[in-house]
Amino acid sequence: MPASLPLSRRLLTLLALVFAGTALAAPERTQVTLLATTDTHGRIYPVDYYANKPADLGLAKIATLVAQVRKESRHVLLLDCGDTIQGTPLAYFHNRKNNTPPDPMMLVMNSLGYVSMTPGNHEYNFGLGVLEKARREASFPWVSANTYRVGTDETAFQPYVVREIGGVRIGILGLTTPAIPNWENPENYAGLEFRPLVSEAKKWVPRLREGEKVDAVVIAVHCGLDEDLATGRRRPGDFDGENAALSIAREVPGVDVMFLGHSHRDIPALVVNGVLLCQAGRWADHLARVELTFSREDGGAWSVLARDARSLATGPEVAADSAVLALAAPYHAETEAWLSRAIGHCAQPLSAASGHFEDTALLDLVHRAQLEAGKADVSLAANFNPRARIPAGPVTVRDLAGIYIYENTLYVIEVTGAQLKAALEHAARYFLPYEAGKTPAQLVDPNIPGYAFDIAEGVSYEIDLRRPPGDRILNLTFQGAPLDPARKLRLATNNYRYNGGGGYTMFKGAKVLDRSSTEIRDLMIGWVERHHEIPAEPTRNWKLLY
Template sequence: MKNHTTSITILETSDIHGHIFPYLYGTKEKATVGLGKLATFIKSVRKQTGNVLVIDNGDLYQGTPLTYYYMKQARHLPNPFVSILHEMNYDAAVIGNHEFNYGMEPLRKAQQDAEFPFLSANILDNRTKKPYFGLPYFIKVLPNGVKAAVLGVTTHYIPNWEKPSHIADLEFKDAFTSTQNWISYIHKVEKPDVMIVSYHGGFERDIQTGSPTERQTGENQGYKICQEVKGIDVLLTGHQHRKLAGTINGISIVQPGMYGGTIGQVTIKLQRNKQRWTVLNKETQIISMEGIEADKNVLSLAWDIESKTQSWLDQPIGTIEGNMLIEDTFEARIREHPFIEFIHRVQKEAAGVSISATALFSESQRGLPNMVTMRDIVSNYIYPNTLTVLEITGRDIRLALERSASYFAVNQAGLLSVNPNFTTPKPQHYNYDMWEGIDYVLNISHPIGKRVTSLLFNGEPLQENKHYQVVMNNYRAGGGGEYTMFKNKPIIKEIQIDMTELIADHFLKYKTIKAACNHNWKVIVD
């Protein structure tokens, strides 16, 4: 048989986080986000070539008010994200960590509704020890005869973040080891021409130098997979919200950012030799959706839920007396802000305790205007967190404050700045907590681990061995954000109502909230 060549195209989306429409919910401004724009691009690629694989890499349907409204008000209807992925002819979807945020019931329903497989080789049923979602991988023979295998893997760090009740029947096996084992099996049994791994996880090291970019916790193992697992042609990644395209140890890698503003593309050229296709070369790209019009057919599939979401968002719910707007997020983290004080107030009242910890999650939070709507609430509290009351020691509180204090650095001008460990490779502003119910001083001139210079409770020094009840969100209570001092501590109470609902209920109860601060903490450089 005469040798001839062909090519296949792999398109990867990841970390869509509930974005379908090309605008931002907090401001209604147009934005380069959403599945609508991606649909237009994907359809154009399909017109050019039929030899296409389209894969979503996880964290698909958590993160926007539309998702929240669907999960809370319209869950009996078909999942709009599954319907849209059908319209876009996706080949598979990998399970991400945020897929569990609303519990297993909507995830099972989404899987039942889907005509494409949900993949995760390393999430097992803890009774049968088999992949919980059924298929660990799938095989597709493309029109040109190329046989492609796609293995789905998920960061096994999920138990460090998720509510135990949401993952009670699951066992999370090491992603690296599972990848290694399944790749060997797939090559032996399936003998694919191209081996693709879609990993909802990222890179723990710089992809050029190999230098560590984070603590080696196992949350991200992409670099190790590339260096140590043989037989992979392409590694699709996500989770870190980075835009990456390149090669590590001969393996083509992409990570397509977040919210659908960009897409990862890998083009593989192959040559036919006797009965086998062999890879000649591979090209990786991150392609922006800037300037692309959203596909109206895709938008129409979610429009009914979207219009109800918009009406719900614009409902006035209460008023603020004073100023609770955030003009500078960094300032709000070094000097107590009325918005943070308000969140503490809601948490403490809901939990019935006097000590509270919370964070300012992102750089996009702008606080609350004088007339507050549901749009303002969900734009400021962007995660579907519930609250947990832990019983912890004074020593645990001190260790947690030291972890928070590591968020800061002192720059060359002697001024406060953000420690790069909290911005690179992924922004982690949500891992800096501020506390209410205790009085404390963080002196950033001191070495990390020795920055808490004053720590009082009711005007007296906090006792290291005494137990205190503290309310925080469920992510932090599970040790998320490297707050290991909270792991496996006694749970006194769980408030099974999302924080957005608790905030709304607080407004419905009090109608008007006064913006105020009691200035119980300071961050200083001496």
């Protein structure tokens, strides 16, 4: 720089050179938005089919939120964490009554531009034929790295997907809860095995990092948290390895984000060992949103500079997308026609609201159908939907569908009186240890879902909440006499219980006397069609003491 230049000009020139050098050295940045749904369970229209009223949920509302995010962000990836093709009368009617058209969930998800879906345990409810048809109809891959062909190292699904967007490479690894054999009928997953989540994540994350050279690893896992963070205890009723999100975050290096599922929780953001975890609730009532900001210098490797997560609710202010409604309209119409069919009569209104605390005529209807279909001595059933109602007057398919909301099938097994008592003692753990002055509702253990509390018909008994868990069943009688622990009984239950679901391990390996491929819901519909009149008074064969 010539010394003859005035001092002020020399200073300005030096500053310009400094700023120019700084600008050249400034790191390059880009941002990617990740969106996720989970446990949508066949929800498209914003309706509650059982109650026959509007509801703030469904993919039609999710579509509106996705469109808003895409207006705000240039680089967006949308994925799903499973339990997708089962869960509503619409999904049931398609899968069981009219499976010829394309799967409605895949049809809508194709239109929304999903990049992947991790299959959940409920994808198997209708068997492999229905599963594979839906999978073929998806324009995006179903990804599950821990689902294998039995006895081989061949994955049954694509293990992961890699997408380049905004100049960065994102690897999405799919993992499915391995506890499926504890719930599902063996023929529904024939030829498949589900390997542990942590070891499979340890296997596949390095392949994404080193082999695929991704800049970020995202795991879309159909499982939840494996412990209560406040207490460190596992949720009662969980199987070993069923939920392993925390273990993956703690034990598997190289993971940036995990989208969770299975446990139906809304988790906007949780950071564990540097891994960002989030979960989008259930029934398409939330959309999980994660922003990943990347940085690099001089054209080098990208690194994650910042992560942010939030949960977007499909509240009343979110309108349903008209294009999605139009796509699903034929499925919705045939579902409504089926649900509206009158099949019986009831002299007075019935409710399941108190079904966890007293015998109800509504739950007795489930028992009647199971006992008759299975020619059984005793029936076990749970109050799956406390909001279920049967009106006085004509009774429709909708009313019965609202009572039994799962695709369970009937098993009739041989059990002893001792096994039945053990099952009832296990069910009674639904209530916490007794505290004087508290009502049964106040004693409910919040960590045990209501569908894990089985109630029996065909025997009479009392549940004494004042006694310690494991010793609460009193005066257990069968045909008017104390039940002999060695007495053999024909027990009608469902496939989930037979396979040990809900912790009912006392039935594992029990002799199967009979079983039906027909859903228990349809057995109930058939019972009402044959008998027409639904008894309006409960049998009062059990009660709580407190």
